Amino acid sequence: MKKPIYFLLPLFAAFALGAHAQSEMKHTPNGALYQIFTGNAGDKIKQNDVITFNFIQKTDKDSILFSTYKAGRPVQAQIQPSQNVGDLMEVFPLLAAKDSALVKVPTDSVFKGHEEARPPFFPKGSYLTFILKIEKVQSLTDAIAEKTAAAQKLKDGEVAAANSYVAANKINAVTTVSGLKYFVTTPSIKRKPLAGDTVLVNYTGKLLGGKVFDSSVEADAKSAGLEQPGRKYEPISVVLGQGQVIPGWDEGLLLLNEGSKATFIIPPSLAYGEKGAGQDIPPYSTLLFNVELVKVKPTKHAPVAKKTGIKSPAKKRVYRKTPASKKTN
Known part of the structure; x- marks a missing residue:
């Protein structure tokens, strides 16, 4: 079921109040800007945890590129060491379940080394913006068990x-x-x-x-x-x-x-x-x-041998041991 529109209002309100000045935002080691809107009690997200989260992805001009709310379901991700600034893996460990945050990823870093892939709506100096809400945090074991049970159902x-x-x-x-x-x-x-x-x-x-x-x-x-x-x-x-x-x-x-x-x-x-x-x-x-x-x-098939009623002489069986390295399941 899609989230009602009023569910999005706190996120947009927080965005309006907190993102008016990028200088007030914090930086990750790889250069993303972030601001946490909420500070929920509970354990922070850890490596290998599986998170379920909703997000809105936007340009600097507030054009929405993708929304899980519009798609009708959140997404899941397993927390791993960050490979690039756009994977948000530096930000997730700063959050707990039910936290929401604004993250701005510099497109100059995203398209570094392959400028030919840069779309016109992401000019140099621009940012790819995410508004995140962490819906659920699970251990990998619990997430696998839940997925297996759901699949069986x-x-x-x-x-x-x-x-x-x-x-x-x-x-x-x-x-x-x-x-x-x-x-x-x-x-x-x-x-x-x-x-x-x-x-x-x-x-x-x-x-x-x-x-x-x-x-x-x-x-x-x-x-x-x-x-x-x-x-x-x-x-x-x-x-x-x-x-x-x-x-x-x-x-x-x-x-x-x-x-x-x-x-x-x-x-x-x-x-x-x-x-x-x-x-x-x-x-x-x-x-x-x-x-x-x-x-x-039909294609050409190998001819099927006709039965003549004459039995072929028995062939001696040859037993050969298969090396352990060549055994197949």
């Missing part, structure tokens, strides 16, 4: 949601060993592809809740209000078994015949997992794909 929720979707829609899906669920909606008796073959596929992808996030079919895209400027609505070309697509596709397309249509219900482990993909696919999302295997373009 998301995983369990997605498994339950996928099972509920199948039951609610009375889907008679086949479940593979990997966890992929699929059901064929339009069967075909044409050839099946093999790993290494190129296939042409039409598809529409959506989340369990029904939100369409991608489609190669113009009618589906328009029906869902999906904006894909410059997109050519035509089957996409995929070489199977080469990792060009998510594992759920690589596995599922090998199960279909040319000309068939099917729906894949792909668990997070066979899709985008804990990272998700962009703004449209959250972490640990189960994905639904309506696919059509339009065409199979």
